[in-house]
Amino acid sequence: MTQVGEGQEAEETSPPVVTFGAPTAGEVLAERYELVEHINNDSAGRLVWRGVDVILRRPVAVVLRYPGGDSATEMLQAAVAASRVIHPNLVGVYDAIDEDDRAYVVREWVDGQSLRELVAADGPLDPARATAIGSAVASALAAVHATGMVHGNVHPGTVMISDDARVVLADARTDGADSQENDLRAVGGVLYFALTGHWPHGEAPLHGATAGHGRAALPDAVRDAGGAIAAPRQVRAGVPAYLDDLTMDLLDPEIAPPSSDVLSAELNRLDIPADEHFLEQAGPLRFTADTEDEPSPLAAAGGRKVALGIAGLLAVALVGLLIGISALGGDDKDKTKEPVSQPTSSAPAGGGTSAPAAPVRKLTIQDVRIIDPESRDRAEVRNAEKVIDGDPNEGWETASYRNNGKFGGLKKGMGIWIDLGAPRTVKSIQATLSSTGASAELRAGKNEFPSSSSGDKQLVAAYTERIGQPFEEHDGTTMTFDGFNPEAKYQYLLFWITELPEKDSGGGWKLGVQEITVQGS
Incomplete structure (x- = not known):
């Protein structure tokens, strides 16, 4: 069980943060939120706790910063803005309180792990799962961008995968340098990381770290002598061309990214369960397709099997008919026997027949x-x-x-x-x-x-x-x-x-x- 923080994990050599007024287990904030377990600290002075809403009796995550006041303004403003957007792929924000000596944000608790931890434990993901995660993140951003806001904090540590496989984006943290384009570039980074286990944007914040995980940074992308990153398909086999191209286009500063709603729609279209044979496994999806010219999914998936089955039944019927005719002819004593045809150079002797050429x-x-x-x-x-x-x-x-x-x-x-x-x-x-x-x-x-x-x-x-x-x-x-x-x-x-x-x-x-x-x- 893990939870995402809002800043970089504290350096092991960092000086201790102020302890006056530090929260303690069992303390109840705002007469409502009981602190249960300290999860992790970060270098910006934030602390992440697992808590309980004692009124609604539900688990919550409490992100504290002390002292509060001006130093917590950005955190509170981002939380208030995020609370206005309700979306299944966004972590819900319940409360934001400034008590001067400390400030805290109360939000949804997610049982699960971050994408960073998932890839560190299991290695790069298969293309279908990476696509599903990218689709969820893009969908969340589309909801945020529709309000005119920016998330500003998209990376493998803020992408959470719950134990029930729900993918959510946590901890918006906007400032003057953030933009919707940067959010979209970050989706390319998330796809790249999910497919390769490497982060293409240089040093990344270490969100999502829990106690005992250490200070290991995300591995940088594989690069050539000029510093250009290697495409996912150069790092590992099995990445479809269309997903490789989409990822690299999102990371290419020379190519303008699509809007978040367009990207969400495209990734959602690509996010098809592996057991649904609406695509040939060998072929990538296309941005423009004329459905009237395409074979039906049923025909694409099973048409060949149906055709073979019908051909087999016809062959059996034909053999049965020939046997019947032969049997009837054998009983006709007065019928003149026809000479038996002899093997030819194209038909081997001994009763065998040459295999028919495979159809083109x-x-x-x-x-x-x-x-x-x-x-x-x-x-x-x-x-x-x-x-x-x-x-x-x-x-x-x-x-x-x-x-x-x-x-x-x-x-x-x-x-x-x-x-x-x-x-x-x-x-x-x-x-x-x-x-x-x-x-x-x-x-x-x-x-x-x-x-x-x-x-x-x-x-x-x-x-x-x-x-x-x-x-x-x-x-x-x-x-x-x-x-x-x-x-x-x-x-x-x-x-x-x-x-x-x-x-x-x-x-x-x-x-x-x-x-x-x-x-x-």
Whole structure:
């Protein structure tokens, strides 16, 4: 059982705080709130106690600060503001009292642990649980922001997970430096921490610490030589591309975050229980989807099984019919016997039959990623998932380059890396482009590499097998590669763009890839 405090946990070497008028177990504040157990102190002079509302007979958390007066003004103001917002994902604030020599806030008691403690104990969370926590935090912030207020204190210590799995955000602490944008950036930090166990915003407040937990800080994010943080998928396997991109976009200061209500709606849409098969496990959710063009959830989840079952029943019925005809024919003594057909080169002797070829169908693409080995700012690697969202009206596109179609002489090429999830027999791959005049080729490889400039360089160097013939200044908007070895299996492919078409007269060179589909078995 733990409870979140409102400030950093006190340094073990910090001087003792003032003890005059310090609360004691059994004391009743405001003739109503009995102090039961001291939970922890913080370096700002706040003390967190577990208490009981003796009138309503319910547990409460009592956050005290002494002396009170001006030093407690910010704490009381934040509590009063928070009390105006009622939301299932916000800790309820019941009372805020200033007694001059000390001030205290009475709020909901949460039986559970903070996200910081949960990850410290169990390690990084699975993507579904991380999404659910991020959704709850964003929903709480949407309620706060709707009133024009700011929370100002979002991090793994103020995100509480109760014993009944409820996720609540505690302890708003606003000041002049806070903003709604900072709250939203912090949601990206919470997602990053839940997925990796690392905090991307540098040193974080150590809220949520209980006695005996020590002074260990949150581990900093993994960073490259330039100080840029590694994406969650570079830190651990199994993070879906859409969740990785959303997290990194929220953390990117160059990308304006969505409003809290939009972020809440998107995370809520992504927060689907794992046992509900409304999505293929291999495919990410899309921001824009035309439901009229999508197969029904039932068909997506079980249609293949139903089709196989019907085919099996038809086969059994056909065999029974043939046996019946054979039996009837055997009783006809006057009927001239037909010669028995002999084995052919395509049908082995000995009564065996060759297995039918597996039907060609559209294969599920497990993951896609933009490959940009000569990039410095990685600005063009976003939105890769749009090339497999089933919507040809939206896609990924390069930046606009000047001078010539070969990326302005700055790059040898860019590409889209495709992961089929497992080795597959591939018949063809089709890329739908935004305009004519592009040059591209298709390559195959055996390994996956990190999503970074250096990782992309390794990938391009390793993917040396070319599939079919390259397209040079193609006069169409569809490129189809069908030179696959029917005896081989493929998992990783690279659609590699070597030359861009001219966008318009004097408008530079760029290319959009609207959709990529793979056919095989």
